[in-house]
Amino acid sequence: MSSSALTPLMALKEVTRTFGSFTAIDGISFDIHRGEVLGIAGPNGAGKTTTLNLCTGVLPVSSGQILFEGQQVDKLPAHRCCHLGIARTFQIPKIFSSMNTWKNVYTGSRFGRPGIERTKYDAHVSEVIDLVELSESKLMPVSDSDLLTRKRIMLGAALCSRPKILFLDEPLAGLNADEMDTFIDIFRRIHASLDVALVIVEHKIRALELLSDRILILNFGSVLTIDEPSVVMSDPEVIEIYLGKGNLA
Numbered sequence: 101m102s103s104s105a106l107t108p109l110m111a112l113k114e115v116t117r118t119f120g121s122f123t124a125i126d127g128i129s130f131d132i133h134r135g136e137v138l139g140i141a142g143p144n145g146a147g148k149t150t151t152l153n154l155c156t157g158v159l160p161v162s163s164g165q166i167l168f169e170g171q172q173v174d175k176l177p178a179h180r181c182c183h184l185g186i187a188r189t190f191q192i193p194k195i196f197s198s199m200n201t202w203k204n205v206y207t208g209s210r211f212g213r214p215g216i217e218r219t220k221y222d223a224h225v226s227e228v229i230d231l232v233e234l235s236e237s238k239l240m241p242v243s244d245s246d247l248l249t250r251k252r253i254m255l256g257a258a259l260c261s262r263p264k265i266l267f268l269d270e271p272l273a274g275l276n277a278d279e280m281d282t283f284i285d286i287f288r289r290i291h292a293s294l295d296v297a298l299v300i301v302e303h304k305i306r307a308l309e310l311l312s313d314r315i316l317i318l319n320f321g322s323v324l325t326i327d328e329p330s331v332v333m334s335d336p337e338v339i340e341i342y343l344g345k346g347n348l349a
C-alpha cells in the first residue's frame with residue numbers, strides 16, 4: 101500500500117477551540133478516511149458547527165493541529181482549504197438570489213482548484229446539476245425557489261469545487277419527511293458517483309444511522325465515541341443523551 105493510502109484524508113490532533121474563557125472544543129482527536137461517510141451528532145451546543153468551521157478554515161484552532169492529506173491546514177483561510185479539496189455547506193442555504201440555478205452551481209467551480217480548462221467546467225457543472233436533480237430547473241431564477249431546491253443548489257455549488265471532502269451542516273434541517281428521503285437519496289447518489297468523503301453533521305441521528313459508515317458523537321466539546329453506527333446506537337451513554345432528551349427520532 102502506498103503511503104498516501106495509509107495517510108488519513110483528514111486528521112484532527114488534540115484540537116481545542118476557546119471563545120474567551122469558554123472551551124467549545126476540548127482537545128478532540130479523530131481521523132476521517134478517504135471516501136467514507138462520517139456522521140457527526142450530539143446535543144445542541146456540543147460543538148458540531150464549531151468542529152466543522154475548524155475543519156474548513158472558517159475558524160482558526162486555539163491549539164492542536166488539523167492535517168489534510170498530511171498537510172497542516174489549520175492556519176489556512178477558507179478559500180485555500182477549498183482549493184485543496186475541502187468544501188462545505190451551511191445550515192441556512194447561502195446562494196446568489198440574482199442568478200439562475202446553473203450560474204449558482206457554476207460559481208462553485210470558480211472557487212475550485214485552478215488548472216481546469218474553462219470548457220471542462222461546463223461538462224462538470226452539468227454532471228453535478230444532474231446529480232443534485234436540478235436539470236429541469238437549471239435556467240430558472242432562484243429567487244423564489246423552495247428550501248429543498250435552495251439546499252440542492254448550495255450542494256451543487258459545493259460539489260463543483262471538486263472536493264475530496266465535503267462537510268454538511270445539518271443538511272436535513274427544515275425538511276419534511278418526503279423531502280428528507282429525497283435529499284438522502286441525493287447524498288447516496290453523490291457518494292456512489294464521486295470520489296468524495298462526506299462528513300454529515302446532523303441532529304437526526306436515525307438518518308445518520310442509515311447513511312454513515314461511522315458515527316462520531318460529540319458531547320460538551322469532547323468525542324464521546326466514534327464507531328460503526330450499530331455500535332454507537334447501542335452505547336448506553338449515547339442512548340442516555342438522546343433518549344434523555346427525547347431526541348432518538
Ligand SMILES: Nc1ncnc2c1ncn2[C@@H]1O[C@H](COP(=O)(O)OP(=O)(O)O)[C@@H](O)[C@H]1O
Pocket residue numbers: 119122124142143144145146147148149150151
Ligand atoms: N463565535 C462564538 N462566540 C462565542 N461562543 C460560541 C461561538 N460559536 C459557538 N459558540 C459556543 O460554542 C458552543 C458550541 O457551539 P456550536 O459548535 O454551534 O454547537 P452545535 O453546532 O453542536 O449546536 C456553544 O456553547 C456556543 O454557544
Ligand SMILES: [Mg+2]
Pocket residue numbers: 148149150
Ligand atoms: Mg450547529
